[in-house]
Amino acid sequence: xxxxxxxxxxxxxxxxxxxxxxxxxxxxxxxxxxxxxxxxxxxxxxxxxxxxxxxxxxxxxxxxxxxxxxxxxxxxxxxxxxxxxxxxxxxxxxxxxxxxxxxxxxxxxxxxxxxxxxxxxxxxxxxxxxxxxxxxxxxxxxxxxxxxxxxxxxxxxxxxxxxxxxxxxxxxxxxxxxxxxxxxxxxxxxxxxxxxxxxxxxxxxxxxxxxxxxxxxxxxxxxxxxxxxxxxxxxxxxxxxxxxxxxxxxxxx
Amino acid sequence: xxxxxxxxxxxxxxxxxxxxxxxxxxxxxxxxxxxxxxxxxxxxxxxxxxxxxxxxxxxxxxxxxxxxxxxxxxxxxxxxxxxxxxxxxxxxxxxxxxxxxxxxxxxxxxxxxxxxxxxxxxxxxxxxxxxxxxxxxxxxxxxxxxxxxxxxxxxxxxxxxxxxxxxxxxxxxxxxxxxxxxxxxx
Amino acid sequence: xxxxxxxxxxxxxxxxxxxxxxxxxxxxxxxxxxxxxxxxxxxxxxxxxxxxxxxxxxxxxxxxxxxxxxxxxxxxxxxxxxxxxxxxxxxxxxxxxxxxxxxxxxxxxxxxxxxxxxxxxxxxxxxxxxxxxxxxxxxxxxxxxxxxxxxxxxxxxxxxxxxxxxxxxxxxxxxxxxxxxxxxxxxxxxxxxxxxxxxxxxxxxxxxxxxxxxxx
Numbered sequence: 228x229x230x231x232x233x234x235x236x237x238x239x240x241x242x243x244x245x246x247x248x249x250x251x252x253x254x255x256x257x258x259x260x261x262x263x264x265x266x267x268x269x270x271x272x273x274x275x276x277x278x279x280x281x282x283x284x285x286x287x288x289x290x291x292x293x294x295x296x297x298x299x300x301x302x303x304x305x306x307x308x309x310x311x312x313x314x315x316x317x318x319x320x321x322x323x324x325x326x327x328x329x330x331x332x333x334x335x336x337x338x339x340x341x342x343x344x345x346x347x348x349x350x351x352x353x354x355x356x357x358x359x360x361x362x363x364x365x366x367x368x369x370x371x372x373x374x375x376x377x378x379x380x381x382x383x384x385x386x387x388x389x390x391x392x393x394x395x396x397x398x399x400x401x402x403x404x405x406x407x408x409x410x411x412x413x414x415x416x417x418x419x420x421x422x423x424x425x426x427x428x429x430x431x432x433x434x435x436x437x438x439x440x441x442x443x444x445x446x447x448x449x450x451x452x453x454x455x456x457x458x459x460x461x462x463x464x465x466x467x468x469x470x471x472x473x474x475x476x477x478x479x480x
Numbered sequence: 481x482x483x484x485x486x487x488x489x490x491x492x493x494x495x496x497x498x499x500x501x502x503x504x505x506x507x508x509x510x511x512x513x514x515x516x517x518x519x520x521x522x523x524x525x526x527x528x529x530x531x532x533x534x535x536x537x538x539x540x541x542x543x544x545x546x547x548x549x550x551x552x553x554x555x556x557x558x559x560x561x562x563x564x565x566x567x568x569x570x571x572x573x574x575x576x577x578x579x580x581x582x583x584x585x586x587x588x589x590x591x592x593x594x595x596x597x598x599x600x601x602x603x604x605x606x607x608x609x610x611x612x613x614x615x616x617x618x619x620x621x622x623x624x625x626x627x628x629x630x631x632x633x634x635x636x637x638x639x640x641x642x643x644x645x646x647x648x649x650x651x652x653x654x655x656x657x658x659x660x661x662x663x664x665x666x
Numbered sequence: 667x668x669x670x671x672x673x674x675x676x677x678x679x680x681x682x683x684x685x686x687x688x689x690x691x692x693x694x695x696x697x698x699x700x701x702x703x704x705x706x707x708x709x710x711x712x713x714x715x716x717x718x719x720x721x722x723x724x725x726x727x728x729x730x731x732x733x734x735x736x737x738x739x740x741x742x743x744x745x746x747x748x749x750x751x752x753x754x755x756x757x758x759x760x761x762x763x764x765x766x767x768x769x770x771x772x773x774x775x776x777x778x779x780x781x782x783x784x785x786x787x788x789x790x791x792x793x794x795x796x797x798x799x800x801x802x803x804x805x806x807x808x809x810x811x812x813x814x815x816x817x818x819x820x821x822x823x824x825x826x827x828x829x830x831x832x833x834x835x836x837x838x839x840x841x842x843x844x845x846x847x848x849x850x851x852x853x854x855x856x857x858x859x860x861x862x863x864x865x866x867x868x869x870x871x872x873x874x875x876x877x878x879x880x881x882x
Contacts, residue, residue: 245570250857255698256782320507320758321500323776324750331746360746361780363699370773382544384564385571425872426865429695433865440858447596448568448642455566488737492744495732499751506755510762517765597826598852 232457234394240450241395242402249440253363254403258410259432261355268411270348271355272404274337276397279365282333283396286326286369287389290376294318294325297379326369327360334360368399409439521591522547522562522575529577529587530558542661549577558586559662563654567646570594572603574650578617582659588612588651593643600643608637608644612651617659620652674795677802684806691814692871696782701815702860703774708831711819713767715812717760717775721752722784723804729792730800736793745788746779753779783807821863826854 247253254275261271292300296317305316338356342349349356359365372395377386387395413435422431526536526549533549540546547560558580564573570593577587588609595601602608611634615621621634623645628635636644675683690696700718704710725748729736736744757775760768768775778784787807792800824830828840828850840848853859 252702252857252860253699253777255702256696259695259698317507317511320503320754323754323757323779324499324503324747327746327750327779331743361782361785363777363780366777366780367773370776384573423869425876426869430865430868430872433861433868435865437858437861437865440856440861441853444856444858451566451568451642451646488740491732491735491737492740492747495744495747499747503751503754506758510758513762514758514765517761521765596852597855598850 229458233454234391236450236454236457237391237394238398239453241398242405243443244446244448244450246402246406246443247364247367247399248403248406248436249443251367253367254406255363257355257358257362258403258407258436259429262407262410262414262432265408265411265415267351268407269404270352271359272400272407274341274352274356275359275362275364275403276400278330278333278337278359278362279368279400280393280397281336282326282330282365283368283372283392284389285329285333287372287376287387287392289325289329290319290322290373291389294322295376295378299379302379322373326366326373330365330369331360333365364399364403368396371395406439410436413439522560525575525589526560526577529560529575529589530579531586532557536560541658541663544661546658546662556580559658561654561658562591563650564592565646565650565653567593568595568600568640568642572643572646572650574647574654576612576651576654578655578658582655582662583617585612585615585617585651585655588647590647595640595643599637600640602637602640603643603647605637608647611635617655620656621648623648674791674799677799680791680799680803681806681809684803684808684810685813686810688807689810689814690783690807691811691818692868694783694786695868696786697811698864699777700774700781701818702857702864704771705815705819705860705863706822706826706855707770707833708816708819708823709767709833710770711815712812713760713764713771714774715808715815717756718778718781718784718811719804719808720756721749721778722787722808723801724752725749725784725788726792726800726804727797729788730795730797733793741789741793742785745785745793749784749788750779783811818860818863818867821867822854822859825851826859 241247245251248255248258257271257275262268290298292298294301296319297315298318301316301318302313305314306312334357337359338349341352341356372387372392375383375385375387375392377383377388410432414432417431417435426434523536526547527533530549532551534552536547536549538545539548545562547562548556549558549560551557559578559582561576561578562573563576564571566572572590572595573592575589575591576585577589578584579586590604590609593601593604595603611628612621615634616631619632621632623636623641624633625636625641634644634648684690686693688694691698691701697718700714704714725745728748729745732744753776756778757768760771760775787803791803795803820830823832824839828838828842828848830837830839832838851859854863
């Protein structure tokens, strides 16, 4: 039960509270570029969600098994090569390079899939589909997951298994989808308005994004407080500590 | 066409090897310095957290990393326990100073937080952290709004009740766990 | 490879271009992610600008040196490999020598890899022009980028913290006053403030340059 609740809270937190666009500032270039029409925005959001889930799964697997200090595969190969030496091999300096190539490969995969099964969508995307490679959302998601990959040697404060990494990635893409579709809906209406000339285009888009980000700020703290209410503490000794702050909580902020 | 795949890819392979070697060099050269930076972040706080401590030694207690604070002569004078938990906005990482018997809290330091600037992140200020000094570690501390009545009560930061609660909850949990798991005094 | 006489814009034109007419932040609207994330303090803006400058300069020079060897379909891969390597180096150097900044900038340094500015410059300039021109282009673009970042950071830090270079130099621009007279605009430090500042500054920039064009 606790597990399901923590998964649910991770999903809500990633999609709404720590939204990729409104909280972490990533994914702004396609956000400004592709948010003119709702159907294109939805297509872009869906494509990004797809790519980020695949890329995140692959990068978690590569980090856990190969790149992290003390990773199983690397350690096994090193032991074989050096006849039982148990030195810790740390390939994490290659992290960024591996992630960006995983992302490029995932984008190629999605491109081929979309071209084969949804040709009109492929044509309407044009150059924006390969440009997903430079979408900060995906690399940022991989980097966040990298921080939470369980390490063999040193304990990580908040380790995520492959399941949590996938949930995080999917809902990161989903949050991006929400943001970009919201923006597209607003911009379709803005087209009918008389925006001052200097602000037309990126200027007004940024201002509207700022207002949306203000709105999303209102979600802050939801996941922490829901966690406090819903997740039952494991050890009985922790119970008094958990109920004391819960009783004193009446958020005055 | 097949043969020219190698012809086309040789540049990529050569570059990849060159870059790989360069990165290995960077890792070998800078790695120790970066690790020292990370460790220093924590170790540099130890003298401020435990009175009389000159430095800290990393010790593993029940699978967790804690630091034994020692004076200049090497005699143990206390403990520094890293702790982390969920704050209002994001995770909060703390260092808790305890005396030799883990009976009193001697100090608190916030390593990492992402609370609301100007409100929640005032838990990093000395005024709030000093409220934990000299508190007994035996029973959980309680957060109160307004003036703290007696021992065992922590006055919350005005307008940042949840952040204050979170820090106190993290301290309570970590201190309780350490008292149960700590090794007998040497 | 037809006429090599006019090799495109000269190094000087490339350098000046990066500052104003083709400013990456205000004109090309590229590289927005770090622009918003690191500009709540001047130190963050300056460090990010320097890191991006290092990566851009090294990538441009290297790509320009190997440009006769680049095959059309593999060039993006080569660009990406080069940029990712230099970003890793920049990230490690920061973690070694400027650890506090490295912690503050967090994941936004590795995001330089997908910063559209760098790939765009490799594609537009470095893969087609000589090393000198590529270097001038890199310097101009990164100077323009840093100036753009610092302009936004100035507004955000002064309104949000009341300081300017508060962390490194400790200069207070707005003196400490009772909350009745002035309290810090916390929103400027948070994400919404970043978006609003960028939008308004974009408007100001466009208005100023439009007036100049009208006068000319």
